[in-house]
Amino acid sequence: MRIPYNTSKSALQALQHKLNHVSHNIANVSTIGFKHKDVQFTELLHNAVTENDVRLSEEVGNPSLNAGVKMASSKNNFSQGGLTQTGDPFHLAIAGNGFFGVTNADGEMMLTRDGAFHLSTEGQIVNDRGDVLELNNAVPVDQWGQGDVIITKSGDVNVLTNGQTNTVGQIPLYLPPHHTAITEAGDNMYRVNEGTQLLTSVEDPEAFGAIASGYLEESTVDLAQSITDMMMSQRAYSLNSKVMQSTDEIYSLINQFN
Incomplete structure (x- = not known):
């Protein structure tokens, strides 16, 4: 036996x-x-x-x-991680549900909660790996004008120039129907499984958390x-x-x- x-x-x-x-x-x-x-x-x-x-x-x-x-x-x-203030307007954290969408070098959209973004020399909002943050109705950076960049809780990207606010794009958040619809892809990224229909903050903003500009989400x-x-x-x-x-x-x- x-x-x-x-x-x-x-x-x-x-x-x-x-x-x-x-x-x-x-x-x-x-x-x-x-x-x-x-x-x-x-x-x-x-x-x-x-x-x-x-x-x-x-x-x-x-x-x-x-x-x-x-x-x-x-x-x-x-679960939600703690938020740490950095003061960088391109550092983003999600207070609540949702993921950022980024496009990698292969043209594939991935999901992530890592909001350590910055403005690249090509004028795109990217992370340290060069993945480009998804933006809706984005105005080319060379047309933003000089001014302070302000990202609102709803994801609107605004540029304040001479007291005038111009909206140059909106950052959508994404949510899978269930967590088994995404797969870990390494580097703090998640791949969307084939056939999955993502919910977006544009369609249903009430289902998502708020974007906190100048903050980063800590590890859980x-x-x-x-x-x-x-x-x-x-x-x-x-x-x-x-x-x-x-x-x-x-x-x-x-x-x-x-």
Whole structure:
């Protein structure tokens, strides 16, 4: 009967996945707009214990042994992160629901909560990777005129020149119908799955949060909790390794009598 081996093996595999996710969270504790991952486990099927395995009492009922555990899911927690003031008008944060849309070098639109944008030499609002922020009805930068750039809570991009406000574009926010409709693409970006219809702040502004200009959203990683999770997972991993080692020693002893 290899149930003890399989139980410990499944636990080791599940805990290794947990440690990988916790390490990833800790590494991104200072990443702008990063959403930490939550990991959930589930029991594997139970194996019935019969008289062929061990002598059973008549009152024991229907005994069984758990076949182990596996990672049921790992998903991003899209809760709101704290906002940090920077004073840069092109630094943007979303207070509430929604994602910024950016177009990467391959022409693919991606979603992100990372609002660390700046004005490029080509006159586009871009992030540090050069991905271009999506704008509606955008006026070319060389036609903005000289003045202060003001981005409103609703996403209007205004230029204040000689006391006159000119609207040069609007920043739309995007929202997938459910979080399984987007996939992590690395670099704090999310790829929209094929066939997904995104909701936009232009169509339904009430479903979205407000844009805060001059702010950046902090990572949602709780460092203290993540370190605690890492220590507990490491301890559980060590205990399951000991169980597997003890099981091997027991089987070796049994084989000596065969």
